[in-house]
Amino acid sequence: MSLADPRVRGGYALAPKPSLRASSARTAGRAKAADADASPRGLLALSWAAPIVVLIVWEALCRGGYVAPHVLPAPSKVVQTAIKLVSTGSLFHDLGVSLLRAATGFAIGGLIGFSLGVTVGFSRVAEAAIDRSVQMIRAVPFLAALPLTIIWFGVGEGQKIFLVSLGVVFPIYINTILGIRQVDPKLLELAQVQGLSGGTTIRRIILPGALPSILTGVRYALAVAWLALVVAETVGAQAGLGFLAMDAREFLRTDVIVLTILIYALIGAGSDSIARVLERRLLAWHPNYAKGAR
């Protein structure tokens, strides 16, 4: 099998990693090399000091009346609001609605992307028939389809799930093809001399070989799914985190808005950790993933 063509390679697989934690770890590593006399603990403290100072200044500005509450609430106010919304149960209700949308859209989009990817990965005919069209659709920023989805589905659940699915399809599709095409031809020869059937070859050699790439796709897809959901929910919803934020906007409740932004951020970071846990578990055999060496 030949390597994937440049169109495929140029996609998500080679884009920079989205993980904030990974990039800050890298920066810390470089800094440590620069001035070796700084202790690791001191550097860790310093890395946390900056955001904490920002929080304190923010709090002070709000309390001193320099920033109006309807522009930006004090951090303490956001915490109070969080506690209140949790105690009434409405926060968890909206969070649940949002998570369900993301999960459903992810499952549908992932399944479509994976199926298409497997089909194209294995068949040159399927590639000729499908790949160009998919790549053309991929060239369109999928969020540009938002107005169209509202006309098609209204602002109900269907529209949100559709948009999430649409965003998820492409990274999964591209990385599945890439993974299948990158399976070592020598191992395929091995399958032949060991007398493996086609099905066994796929199960024992091709899919495990493609898994690292597919999981990279999953990681990007999780980030895209969440982004799509934020956009879809902000445009219009009757429940969910986006609804919570837009409802709060009507009443200038910036504390609630800031809270939803924070929750979105937490969930984004959480889904990235889930993807990394998946990688570490499923790729225990892989030298690059085994000891968390990423």
Place this chain on the structure above:
Amino acid sequence: MSPISAAPAVAVRRLVRRYGERTVIDGLDLTIQRGEFVALLGESGCGKTTLLRALAGLDPIDGGSVDAPGRPAVVFQEHRLLPWGSLWRNVSLGQPEEGARTRAAEALAEVGLGDRLDDWPRNLSGGQAQRVALARALVQEPELLLLDEPFAALDALTRLRMHQLVKELIARHRPGVLLVTHDVDEALALADRILLMRDGAIAHEIRLSDEVSIQAARADLLAQLGVLPADRRQSSPASLSQTPA
């Protein structure tokens, strides 16, 4: 010699293999008996790997016939272990599921890795990985075992240990063996019969026996390969047979 059954491990008749215009194997004949260890020497590009790939069924043939009972087992130059499979999973690749682990455990014990059943290939040294590849081949109880320079990438000491191990294993399992190698000494150490391939056919054959000294066979092979000066080539021992071209 242990009993050798009537049918040979492989019988090749007038084999032809072409790449485009170029004829890489040209009317080659070769028979390997069960229990017989044949080494195939020759310069790079003489067609020895092409012959092995044809016997393994990896490449189609353009003429002649290859008759072998059952599927041959192959050990390649690289171990070709599946990095995502434990050692026993690798050894039992293509084997029936039932009792696979037990049989893999026995095969791994034979190559001295009986305590590493659930280990990953990435934790193995080059020599250990090649031993697992050997176990994966022998667990199939092949009638024909094809070895494609399996020790070429190993360090000298490990290679000598592998030679010893292979000798023992072959003596126990008694498949017909075709070893493709660049290494004259490796061929002399392991084979019952050494074939020299040139221009797509067997150009020279040495049957090692008690009557032929290793030294004489070695000198003859080196002369045939053009390593020794031409005048010594004339005086090749009479006990060596020249196959018709």
